[in-house]
Amino acid sequence: ILNVEQSPQSLHVQEGDSTNFTCSFPSSNFYALHWYRWETAKSPEALFVMTLNGDEKKKGRISATLNTKEGYSYLYIKGSQPEDSATYLCAYDSGTYKYIFGTGTRLKVLA
């Protein structure tokens, strides 16, 4: 059974703090790794698609790195703002039409 794990499950940070979370996934049959941002009562919104070992993506204050050989990806948020509060989901894509989602990291940024 393929497993995707995210850590931590939840965290609270102060406004202005930088933070990072981890997504661990199977290192075999890798096709892509997806990061989503999911606000309460809304649907998941795509942040990044990462396909190559060593990939680094950036969108504003959010960035992500990828290590396919060891099976992990980090998501970083620099200078967290209250509007960054959301659940951050990763999904492993082995190219077989299906994604396997982690359970997410719930971030709360305190003003």
Added chain:
Amino acid sequence: NAGVTQTPKFRVLKTGQSMTLLCAQDMNHEYMYWYRQDPGMGLRLIHYSVGEGTTAKGEVPDGYNVSRLKKQNFLLGLESAAPSQTSVYFCASRYSYEQYFGPGTRLTVT
């Protein structure tokens, strides 16, 4: 473009009742998916479709059936609802690497 829409947004069913959830997309995507989201469980794949007229089982297909008679629509059916099917259901369509999600349907089975 409306993107991915889901009908209804909320529903309460009694045990044993049946219902159909409708997912529609106007982006001409081939792939469509039904997920359920439960606390602490993330998104789990129920069924998916790689094109009109085709469907396949996902991770948690028991108690659900699906149909994809038209490319733009993907229907999820519950023939005899059970309290364990209380969940939030998300539909998604996919093009290339990108998956686009609908707004979700909150279903409660009493």
